[in-house]
Each structure stands twice: as structure tokens, then as C-alpha cells.
Amino acid sequence: xTNISVKDINIxxxxxxxxxxxxxxxxxxSFSTDHKVIGIQYIVTAFxxxxxxxxxxxxxxxxxxxxxxxxxxxxxxxxMFTMHGTVMLFGWTFPVLVGFANYLVPLMIxxxxxxxxxxxxxxxxxxxxxxxxxxxxxxxxxxxxxxGWWSYPPVSLQNPSGQLINGQFIWLxxxxxxxxxxxxxxxxxxxxxxKMRAPGMTFFRxxxxxxxxxxxxxxxxxxxxxxxxxxxxxxxxLTVGTSFFDPAKGGNAVxxxxxxxxxxxxxxxxxxxxxxxxxxxxxxxxxxxxLFGYRVVAISSLLIAGVSALVWVHxxxxxxxxxxxxxxxxxxxxxxxxxxxxxxFAWVATIWGGKLRLxxxxxxxxxxxxxxxxxxxxxxxxxxxxxxxxxxNTYYVVGHFHYVxxxxxxxxxxxxxxxxxxxxxxxxxxxxxxxxxxWLAFIGTNLNFFPMHPLGLQGMLRRVSSYAPEYEFWNIxxxxxxxxxxxxxxxxxxxxxxxxxxxxxxxxxxxxxIGLEWLVSSPPPVxxxxxxxxxxxxxxxxxxxxxxxxxxxxxHNHK
Amino acid sequence: MKIWNVxxxxxxxxxxxxxxxWIGQQAYSWLPPQAAAESQLIDDLFSFLVTLGAFIFLGVxxxxxxxxxxxxxxxxxxxxxxxIEGNITVEVVWTVIPILLxxxxxxxxxxxxxxxxxxxxxxxxxxHTPMGMESAYAAPMDSSTKPVENIEVNxxxxxWVFRYPNQGVTSTELHLPSDRRVHLAMQSExxxxxxxxxxxxxxxxxxxxxxxxxxxxxxxxxxxxxTDSQFSGAYFATMQANVVVESxxxxxxxxxxxxxxxxxxxxxxxxxxxxxxxxxxxxxxWPAVKPAQPPLVNYSN
Ligand code: HEM
Ligand SMILES: [Cu+2]
Numbered sequence: 001x002t003n004i005s006v007k008d009i010n011i012x013x014x015x016x017x018x019x020x021x022x023x024x025x026x027x028x029x030s031f032s033t034d035h036k037v038i039g040i041q042y043i044v045t046a047f048x049x050x051x052x053x054x055x056x057x058x059x060x061x062x063x064x065x066x067x068x069x070x071x072x073x074x075x076x077x078x079x080m081f082t083m084h085g086t087v088m089l090f091g092w093t094f095p096v097l098v099g100f101a102n103y104l105v106p107l108m109i110x111x112x113x114x115x116x117x118x119x120x121x122x123x124x125x126x127x128x129x130x131x132x133x134x135x136x137x138x139x140x141x142x143x144x145x146x147x148g149w150w151s152y153p154p155v156s157l158q159n160p161s162g163q164l165i166n167g168q169f170i171w172l173x174x175x176x177x178x179x180x181x182x183x184x185x186x187x188x189x190x191x192x193x194x195k196m197r198a199p200g201m202t203f204f205r206x207x208x209x210x211x212x213x214x215x216x217x218x219x220x221x222x223x224x225x226x227x228x229x230x231x232x233x234x235x236x237x238l239t240v241g242t243s244f245f246d247p248a249k250g251g252n253a254v255x256x257x258x259x260x261x262x263x264x265x266x267x268x269x270x271x272x273x274x275x276x277x278x279x280x281x282x283x284x285x286x287x288x289x290x291l292f293g294y295r296v297v298a299i300s301s302l303l304i305a306g307v308s309a310l311v312w313v314h315x316x317x318x319x320x321x322x323x324x325x326x327x328x329x330x331x332x333x334x335x336x337x338x339x340x341x342x343x344x345f346a347w348v349a350t351i352w353g354g355k356l357r358l359x360x361x362x363x364x365x366x367x368x369x370x371x372x373x374x375x376x377x378x379x380x381x382x383x384x385x386x387x388x389x390x391x392x393n394t395y396y397v398v399g400h401f402h403y404v405x406x407x408x409x410x411x412x413x414x415x416x417x418x419x420x421x422x423x424x425x426x427x428x429x430x431x432x433x434x435x436x437x438x439w440l441a442f443i444g445t446n447l448n449f450f451p452m453h454p455l456g457l458q459g460m461l462r463r464v465s466s467y468a469p470e471y472e473f474w475n476i477x478x479x480x481x482x483x484x485x486x487x488x489x490x491x492x493x494x495x496x497x498x499x500x501x502x503x504x505x506x507x508x509x510x511x512x513x514i515g516l517e518w519l520v521s522s523p524p525p526v527x528x529x530x531x532x533x534x535x536x537x538x539x540x541x542x543x544x545x546x547x548x549x550x551x552x553x554x555x556h557n558h559k
Numbered sequence: 560m561k562i563w564n565v566x567x568x569x570x571x572x573x574x575x576x577x578x579x580x581w582i583g584q585q586a587y588s589w590l591p592p593q594a595a596a597e598s599q600l601i602d603d604l605f606s607f608l609v610t611l612g613a614f615i616f617l618g619v620x621x622x623x624x625x626x627x628x629x630x631x632x633x634x635x636x637x638x639x640x641x642x643i644e645g646n647i648t649v650e651v652v653w654t655v656i657p658i659l660l661x662x663x664x665x666x667x668x669x670x671x672x673x674x675x676x677x678x679x680x681x682x683x684x685x686x687h688t689p690m691g692m693e694s695a696y697a698a699p700m701d702s703s704t705k706p707v708e709n710i711e712v713n714x715x716x717x718x719w720v721f722r723y724p725n726q727g728v729t730s731t732e733l734h735l736p737s738d739r740r741v742h743l744a745m746q747s748e749x750x751x752x753x754x755x756x757x758x759x760x761x762x763x764x765x766x767x768x769x770x771x772x773x774x775x776x777x778x779x780x781x782x783x784x785x786t787d788s789q790f791s792g793a794y795f796a797t798m799q800a801n802v803v804v805e806s807x808x809x810x811x812x813x814x815x816x817x818x819x820x821x822x823x824x825x826x827x828x829x830x831x832x833x834x835x836x837x838x839x840x841x842x843x844x845w846p847a848v849k850p851a852q853p854p855l856v857n858y859s860n
Contacts, residue, residue: 074793074832075845143845148790154750154767155792160846247767253751254766288632289640293650318753318788319764320771327669334661341657342650348622349649354640355632366623373619377612384608384668386601386675390760393753393788457589459757461786464796468784512637543642 031125033117034526035106038124040424042099043417045124049091049131050410054486056084061448061482064475069466077465078146079138079167085149086134086171089267090178093405095127096413097274098185101213103424105189107517108207110198110535112527115191119184126181130174137170145171148463150260153245153253157238164239172235179228186220189213198516200535200550207515207539208297212277215301216270219308223263223270230259254320261312269308272404273301275412276343279365282415283347285513286362287354290540293346300339307336317388326385333383340376344369359511360434364415367442371407375400378453393463396456402449406485411441414492421496422510426522427503433495440488447481514541514548575617583610594783594804595759596776600671602760607667611660677761678772706742706774708735714745714752714765715851716792717829719785719800726814730858731825733785733802735777736810743773748851753788756802764789777804793847794829801860817858824852825859 027037028044059080063071072080102120106113114120137144142161145151145168156168193214197206206214234256236242243249245256284291291297313321313329347369356362378400382388391397414437421429451474460471467475509518516533517524533549541548586602586609593599632638710733711722721733735741745754747765754773755762758781763773787798805813829850 069796073843073845074796075847076843078793078795079845141846143843146793152751152790155790158750158792158848160793160848287630287640288638290642290644292643293645296645296650318762319751320766320769323672327672330668331661331665334665337661338654338657342654344619345653348619348626349643351623351626352630353643354626354630355636355638356627356630357632358627366627370620370623373616377616380664381605381608381612384604384664386668386671386760387605387608389677389762390601390757392762393755393790454589458591459755459784459786461755461788461796463790466796541642543639 031121033113033121035102035114035117035120036424036524036528038120039099039101039103041124042095042102042127045127045131046092046094046096046099049087049095051489052135053084053087053092054489056080056087057482058486060084061479063465064467065479067467067469067472067475072465074465075143075146078148078463079144081463082145082148082171083134086145086175087131088405089149089271090175091127091131091134093271093409094178094182097216097271097409098182100278100413100416100420101189101209101217101274104420104517105192105210105213106196107520107524107528108210108515109193109196109201110516110529110533111192111196112529112532114188115196116188120188123181123184123188126177126184130177130181133170133174133177137167140165140167140170142166150257150264151234152260153234153237153251153256154247156234157246159238168238169235172231172238175231176228176235179224179231182220183224186217186224189217190221198532198535204295204298205535205538206298207277208280208291208294208301209274209277211298211301212273212275212280215305216273218302219266219270219273219305222309223266226259227263227267230256230263233259254316257316257319258312261315262309265312265315266305266308268401268404269304271409273304275368275409276301278412278416278419279347279369280343281515282361282365282419283350284540284542285419285511286357286359286365287351288357288542289350289354290538290542290544291346292349293342294538294540297343297346300342303339304336307332307339311336314383314388317385318392330383330385334380337376337380344373344376359418360429360431360438361415361419363435363438364411364418364441367438368408368411368415371403371411371445375403375407378403391456393461394456395452395460395462398462399449399452399456402452403445406449407445411445414438414441417496419511420517421499422506423517423522423524425500425503426506427499428506428510429499429503430495433491437488437491437495440484440491444481444485444488448478448485449481451475451478451481514539516548519549571621575614575621578617579610579614582613583607586610590760591758592779592781593758594756594777594779594781595761596778597675597677598758598760600674604667604671608664611664676774677763678774706740708739708741710735710741710743712743712745712754712765713748713854714754714787714791714798715748716750716848717787717794717798717850718825718827718854719787719798720825720854720856721800723814726818728814728817728858729822729854729856730817731800731854731856732858732860733800734810734813735802735804736807737777737780737804739807740774740776745771745773750791751789752791752798754785755788756783756785758783758802762788780804780806794832794850797828797832820857822855822857823859825854825856827853 028041032038059072063077141163147156147168159166193210233244237244237246243251245251245253247253280291280297311329311333313325314333317326382397382400418429418434455471455474458471460467506522508522519533520528535548536550537548583606586606590602593602711724713720718731720729720731722729745765747767749767751767752765753762754765759775761775763771765771781804783802785800785802787795791798827850830853833847833850
């Protein structure tokens with residue numbers, strides 16, 4: 001055994017005192033500092049919240065199946081879409097991706113854990129705290145927040161219940177808690193990726209998922225302070241009567257929109273970049289080809305992160321925004337499609353001429369790719385100022401971002417769950433149930449979200465609890481699609497539970513994939529690697545049959 | 560063999576182009592009637608974007624579907640595919656083409672926006688660019704034509720009120736003369752509202768404590784719907800009004816007649832629902848902001 005590797009990464013060398021050796025299910029309910037346990041804690045918590053957000057979505061689609069407001073009160077409807085958006089974004093997409101990043105990044109770069117294991121655990125436990133806070137708001141007088149997930153003042157400052165502890169107050173606290181948790185996570189990821197790579201793991205030997213997480217977490221570092229500042233100022237306006245944003249007291253309502261979107265547009269890339277990373281991991285494995293244009297795809301992640309900081313005003317074209325600003329931000333927004341397009345073309349070229357195997361992870365990744373291309377095209381139309389003036393705040397926008405958030409992100413997450421399930425649990429999932437899940441989800445997604453585009457073009461607004469009868473047809477289709485989508489999670493849940501308990505034992509590397517995480521046992525041992533591996537070649541060497549790591553004796557020759 | 564491949568690619572590209580052009584033409588029928596001069600410009604832009612988008616979407620999906628159909632590994636085929644890692648020429652081409660496309664789309668969008676000259680929240684710096692191409696619809700939007708009608712729009716939770724200051728008329732229905740440029744001065748009493756008429760393809764947020772100027776040209780006689788496009792609280796969905804576009808004579812007649820009416824409180828859906836508060840199967844009793852007083856108007860529908 002050599003000790004070069006141990007010296008390079010001494011942050012986690014030696015036994016971590018917090019790493020309990022237990023393997024039972026109880027460790028998932030403990031303050032564990034093992035990045036793999038934390039990763040699964042994140043993923044499972046996020047999935048529970050996904051179901052909660054999904055129930056709110058069913059109420060929304062139930063109300064909209066008829067033109068009249070006849071299922072729930074208007075106040076309840078407003079609370080439903082507010083909480084749906086909040087829970088899906090802050091409860092599902094962010095945490096589930098952080099969960100995967102937590103589980104995979106140390107394994108993929110050859111580290112024993114994250115740089116700051118206890119900070120990692122604290123960051124995780126703030127998520128259930130935020131979620132419980134949010135749910136508690138159903139029980140305060142006046143009910144939960146009703147101003148939409150972006151909480152624009154002055155609507156968010158109106159407080160009809162007259163209570164200090166109201167839904168909006170709790171909402172702002174929950175967003176702040178989740179923001180602090182994300183900042184902790186971002187510091188941890190960036191440090192881990194910069195400092196803790198195994199010997200030989202240069203930046204251009206990192207898997208693209210790691211590149212994507214790195215780029216995404218850099219966005220968190222520059223963006224989150226803006227959102228948190230905006231939220232705290234709004235909280236002061238709401239509680240102690242300051243007047244940053246309240247026009248009745250001389251404040252500026254549009255200022256909040258700048259704070260909010262300066263973070264919340266880049267935030268969509270915090271979500272989507274890791275999914276791009278997942279696609280980049282999955283296509284080479286199931287096409288048995290190296291990823292086409294690896295370096296360009298890696299750099300395009302950083303480019304997307306950079307440009308994303310300069311586009312936020314496209315959410316404010318019809319707000320108090322002068323013409324010159326509308327036009328400048330139109331150009332920057334459109335330029336995001338260049339690095340994004342590079343990625344799409346690279347994936348297609350990777351698939352092209354491969355030896356494809358359409359297992360469940362590959363099906364979800366392919367489905368996600370096609371839905372993303374559609375979303376990207378509607379995204380371009382939205383970035384064009386004159387057209388956005390027509391469709392802004394209509395269902396066209398809702399259709400666009402659900403193709404992104406469901407079609408791409410959620411499909412990508414399912415791809416990831418199936419792909420790494422054998423590694424995480426040591427068991428195989430059931431392929432037939434997985435394929436059934438894919439087809440239900442793919443059809444449901446299109447039935448649910450495609451109709452939103454014609455509705456929006458016809459002028460149906462988002463956030464309405466009742467609408468003109470001429471919009472009924474497409475709304476019925478969308479609602480039925482929504483219920484189908486809700487049902488599609490049932491085979492998934494059954495498959496996961498049954499396979500985790502009774503599935504066929506999984507070998508180390510069931511997909512014959514290249515990557516450090518596939519070199520350890522399934523599930524991996526507590527400290528991942530008995531001996532830190534020494535990386536000697538690029539990732540994705542399919543068809544070149546190069547070894548990825550040096551054998552123990554060879555270590556001294558590299559580095 | 561090579562010639563064979565090249566001709567297949569050429570034939571598919573032509574077929575793809577024709578299909579995309581056809582889809583682009585269909586795009587007009589997905590939109591409401593064109594009731595303002597601005598809507599014609601926007602629809603042309605949309606049709607153009609749909610054509611390009613269809614070409615890209617169909618091109619990418621066809622390639623993926625082709626691979627999925629014809630490049631499957633056999634059941635016992637565990638070999639790897641060809642280890643192609645990249646190709647500089649291809650990568651440069653597919654970076655440069657999107658950049659050119661983006662510049663093209665942005666340039667065209669810019670021209671359309673410039674010709675619309677809708678003003679919005681701040682004075683439009685009306686730049687005349689050399690690349691601005693002549694448009695068939697430019698005439699009604701020529702910035703030298705002074706708007707002939709000045710109407711005040713007042714938005715509040717949850718009602719629209721329109722004031723015609725010269726005639727002393729207030730109404731909850733927006734009447735507009737056809738083929739004339741109109742100028743609106745928009746204000747909000749409480750929260751941010753959004754002025755949106757889908758048939759006009761026009762939308763503008765109304766920010767409290769500001770007067771927002773807005774200009775456009777209705778061109779089609781008929782009755783349309785104005786909605787609030789920025790979420791404005793509990794009864795947001797009820798905040799709608801009729802827009803009546805009529806000939807200049809009818810418009811003047813209407814104003815003259817309505818001016819003689821005595822102002823009376825307009826009916827208001829939000830206020831009615833607020834007092835009833837019995838709708839819905841599940842009742843929570845969560846309080847809502849009290850709707851503003853029903854407006855006093857000469858005319859309501
Ligand atoms: C091809 C790249 C994309 C472009 C050009 C684009 C463009 C836009 C534009 C201009 C809007 C504003 C629409 C409006 O408010 O009227 C928008 C909305 C939105 N986009 Fe995208 N987008 C792209 C990709 C994404 C991605 C990757 C995500 C997320 C993972 C995303 C999520 C959203 C969301 C959530 C909204 C709605 C925000 C809201 O108004 O509530 N988009 N997009
Ligand atoms: Cu954005």
C-alpha cells in the first residue's frame with residue numbers, strides 16, 4: 001500500500017469518528033455524516049415532498065377541469081399553486097439533485113467523503129425543518145402563503161388575517177432556511193471538488209456529472225445571497241413596517257423582482273445542469289460509446305453558469321422595464337441556447353451509431369432529451385420580447401417550464417434513480433415495472449403539459465381559479481394527463497420498495513459502466529475506497545478498453 | 560455509396576424544410592383573431608419562430624428515433640460501439656450555426672419591437688436602424704402619427720375602470736375606435752396589475768404609484784376580453800372587462816350618449832363573491848382582502 005494518495009487527501013484520511021459502521025435502515029434516521037447516507041436521506045425526503053407537491057397539483061388540475069371555480073375556495077386555490085410551486089422547487093428538485101450530488105461526487109472523484117461531513121449533515125436536516133414549517137402554515141389563521149412562489153409585493157404584503165404569524169411569514173422563513181442549507185451545501189461541494197480529487201483525477205478527467213455539479217454550485221454561491229437579501233427585506237416590510245418594497249409607503253415594488261430573479265433565473269440552471277450531467281453519464285453507458293466532444297460539453301456547463309447570471313430581466317419584460325433593457329436581456333437570454341445546443345448535439349452524436357440498450361434508465365434519459373429539445377425551442381420563443389409580451393404569464397410559460405421541470409429534470413431524476421439503484425441498494429430493480437413507469441410518465445407528461453401551449457397562445461392566464469368556457473377542451477385533456485401522471489408514480493414506488501427489500505442482489509457493475517463508483521462493491525463500503533485509486537485515463541473510454549485506474553503496484557509511475 | 564448517402568441527406572433536408580414551412584403557416588391558426596395592428600407583426604414573428612423550431616425539433620427527434628430503431632444492440636451482442644470521441648469540424652459548425660440563428664432571431668425580434676412602439680413604462684428611445692425593413696403594417700404605427708385618443712385606465716382589486724377625460728365618461732367596458740392609434744395612461748390603486756388583451760397580443764404591467772403610458776392601434780371591429788395578467792390576490796380570476804372596438808362614428812356616438820348617463824355603482828363579481836363566501840365544496844374560511852368599493856360609472860355592461 002502506498003501513501004501518496006492518503007497524503008493528497010488527508011481531510012478524510014484516517015477513520016472519521018462520526019462514521020458509524022451500521023448498515024441497518026435506522027441509520028437513515030440518524031445524524032449520519034456518511035455522504036452516501038446523507039445522499040439517500042436527501043433523495044427519499046425529496047421524493048416524499050414530490051408526492052406532497054403532486055397532491056397539490058391534483059387539486060389544481062381538479063379545479064381546472066371545469067371553467068367555474070367550484071372545487072375549492074379561491075383562497076385555497078391560490079394557496080395550492082403557491083405551495084405546489086414552492087414544494088416542487090425547494091422541496092423536490094433542489095434536494096433530490098443535491099442528494100445525487102452528495103452520493104455520487106465523492107465516489108466519482110475518488111474521495112472518502114465530502115470535505116465537511118458534519119456541515120453536510122446539518123445542511124440536510126434543515127430541509128425537513130423547512131418542509132415541516134411550510135406544512136405547518138396550513139394551520140395558522142389565514143392559511144398558507146397565497147402570493148405565488150415568487151411572492152411579488154404588494155400582494156405578498158397584504159395580510160388579511162391581521163396576524164403576525166401568517167402564511168407568508170412562515171413561507172419567507174422556510175425559504176430562508178432552505179437558502180442557508182443550500183449555501184452550506186454549495187461551499188461543501190465546491191471545496192470537495194477542488195480539493196479532494198484522487199491522484200490523477202485532473203479536471204479534464206472528471207465525469208461530466210461532477211463538472212455539472214461544480215458549475216451549478218458556483219451559481220448558488222453568487223446567486224443565493226441576492227434571494228436571501230430580498231426575502232429578508234420582504235420579511236421586514238411584512239413584520240416591522242419597513243418600506244423597501246411597499247409602494248403605499250414609498251417603496252419600490254419592482255426592486256423586489258430584480259432581487260428575486262437575479263437568483264431565481266440562475267436557479268433553474270442549478271437544477272438543470274446536474275440533469276445534463278446525468279444525461280452525459282447515461283448515454284455513453286447504454287450506447288457503448290465515449291461521450292462525443294467531452295471537453296466542449298464540460299466547458300459548456302461553466303458557460304451556462306456564467307451567462308445565466310446575465311439574463312434575469314427576461315422574467316420582467318412586461319414589468320416596469322424600459323425598452324433598451326428588454327432588448328439587451330433578450331440577446332443574453334438567447335445566447336444561453338448556444339452552450340445548451342452544444343450539449344444536445346453532443347448527446348445525439350453519442351447515441352448515433354452506438355450499440356443501444358433501452359433499459360429503463362436509458363428510456364428515461366432519451367425521453368427527457370426529447371422533451372428538453374421541445375422545451376428549449378419554446379424557451380427561445382419566450383426570450384423574444386415581442387412574443388413574450390403576448391404569452392408572458394399565460395399557460396404557454398407554464399407549459400414551457402413544466403417541459404423543463406417535469407419533462408427534463410424529473411425524467412432525468414428517474415433515469416438516475418434507476419441507473420444507480422443497484423449501486424445504492426445492492427439490489428436490482430424490476431425492469432418490467434420500470435418500463436411501465438416510463439411509458440405512463442412519458443404519455444402523462446405530454447397529455448398534461450402540451451395542451452398548456454395552445455391554451456397560452458389563446459390567452460389563458462396562469463394562476464386563475466376559473467376561466468372562460470372556450471378554454472375547457474384543452475384543460476380537460478391536461479387534467480386527465482395530470483391524473484395519469486399522478487398514477488404513473490405507483491409502479492415506481494412499488495418497484496423501489498419491493499426491489500430494495502427482495503430484489504436480485506446486484507453485482508459491482510451491472511451495466512459494465514466506466515467510472516470510479518462502479519469499481520467498489522454495491523452498496524459501497526463506509527469509507528468508499530480501501531485504497532484511494534489512482535486515475536490514469538479519461539472517463540467514458542468505451543470501445544477503447546483502457547483501464548481507468550492504475551493497479552496498486554503502478555502508482556509511482558503516474559502523477 | 561457516398562453519393563447514395565449524400566442524396567438521402569439532401570432529400571431528408573428538403574422534406575424537413577417543407578414540413579417545417581407548413582407547420583409555420585399553421586401557427587397563425589393557433590392564435591386569437593388579429594384585432595390590433597401590433598398583432599400582425601407578432602404573428603409573423605411567431606410563425607417564423609415556429610418554422611425554425613419545427614425544423615430543429617423534427618431534425619433532432621428524427622435522428623434520435625432513427626438511432627433507437629436501427630442501432631440497437633442484439634441480445635447477446637456485448638461489443639462496444641465505435642470509439643469516436645469528437646470531431647472538431649462538426650463541433651465548430653454546430654456552435655457557429657446556433658450563434659448565427661440567435662443573431663437572426665434577435666435582429667428580427669428587435670425590428671418587430673421597434674415597429675410596435677408601444678411605449679410601456681418609460682419613454683421608448685425610438686431608434687431607427689438601417690436594417691429596419693419596410694413592413695406592410697408600418698403605417699398605423701408610424702411614430703409620427705400622434706395618438707388620437709387618450710384614455711385613463713384605473714386598475715384596483717378587482718375591477719377595471721376606464722375614463723374618457725374629454726367627454727367626462729367613466730365605464731367598466733373599454734371602448735376603442737378602430738384604425739386609430741390610442742394612448743392609455745394606466746394606474747393602479749393597490750397592487751401590480753397587468754393589462755392584457757389576447758386579441759391584441761399586448762400586455763403591460765401596471766405598477767402602483769406610477770403612470771404607465773401605453774399605445775397601440777386596434778384594427779378589427781368586435782368584442783374582446785381584457786384580463787388582469789399579473790397575479791393580484793384572492794379574486795384575480797374575476798378581474799376581466801370587455802373591450803369593444805367599433806368604427807369611429809359608433810365610438811363617438813357611444814361616448815356622446817353615455818356622457819348623458821347618471822353615474823351609478825357598477826356590479827362587481829369579486830365584491831359579490833366576497834359577501835357570499837359560500838362557494839366551493841371545501842370551506843376553510845381563510846380571510847381574503849376586501850374588494851375595493853364598486854366604481855361609480857356612467858356605463859357598465
Ligand atoms: C433554452 C433555454 C431556455 C430559455 C431560452 C428560457 C427562456 C425563458 C423565458 C424567457 C422565460 C420567461 C417567460 C415569461 O415569464 O414570460 C422562462 C420561464 C421559465 N423558465 Fe425558462 N428558458 C430556458 C430553459 C429553462 C431551463 C433549463 C429551466 C429550468 C430547469 C427553465 C425554467 C423556467 C421556469 C421555471 C420559468 C417560469 C418562471 C416563472 O415565470 O414563474 N427554463 N424561460
Ligand atoms: Cu429565467
